[in-house]
Amino acid sequence: MTTAQSTPLPGAADEPTRARALGDIRALADFLEANPDLPISPYGGLDVVFFPPGDDEAQAGQVARVSELLGTLPRREGEHYTVERRIGRAAYRVVAIPAEARARYRALMSYADAVRPE
Numbered sequence: 001m002t003t004a005q006s007t008p009l010p011g012a013a014d015e016p017t018r019a020r021a022l023g024d025i026r027a028l029a030d031f032l033e034a035n036p037d038l039p040i041s042p043y044g045g046l047d048v049v050f051f052p053p054g055d056d057e058a059q060a061g062q063v064a065r066v067s068e069l070l071g072t073l074p075r076r077e078g079e080h081y082t083v084e085r086r087i088g089r090a091a092y093r094v095v096a097i098p099a100e101a102r103a104r105y106r107a108l109m110s111y112a113d114a115v116r117p118e
Contacts (some may be wrong), residue, residue, distance in 0.1 A: 009062050011053040021048075045089030052096055059096035066094045 008014075013021065025048070032038060052062035060081055067074045067083040070092075074083040079101040084093040 009050075009052065009065065010058070012050070045091065047091045047093055049093045049095055052094060056096070056098050059098075063094050063096045 012018075025046075032040065050066075052059045054062070063074050063081050063083050070083060070085045072083060072085060074081060076082075077095075079098055081096040081098075082093060084091050
């Protein structure tokens with residue numbers, strides 16, 4: 001796996017923001033380790049997810065580029081095009097969601113305030 005890249009991906013955090021996010025993840029792990037009485041789900045995990053910006057082709061290209069950096073193959077999850085690196089119950093994921101799927105979701109959510117369960 002490559003540890004540095006020459007050209008950052010569009011939409012990626014800048015170095016200071018990335019460093020803060022990684023520090024926050026480490027701080028959370030330290031906090032949970034220091035507080036063993038706090039419950040953690042036996043089923044859950046931690047996913048760090050990047051949603052690439054752009055049109056469908058640009059997003060797929062970014063998934064392919066990260067796939068090369070990770071040394072793993074991308075795959076389809078329903079309509080989503082993804083690549084991931086799992087470490088136990090934690091994962092780094094890049095998820096491309098096609099414009100049509102995003103549009104359908106927005107249309108569905110436009111009814112959210114109109115539906116009230118009894």
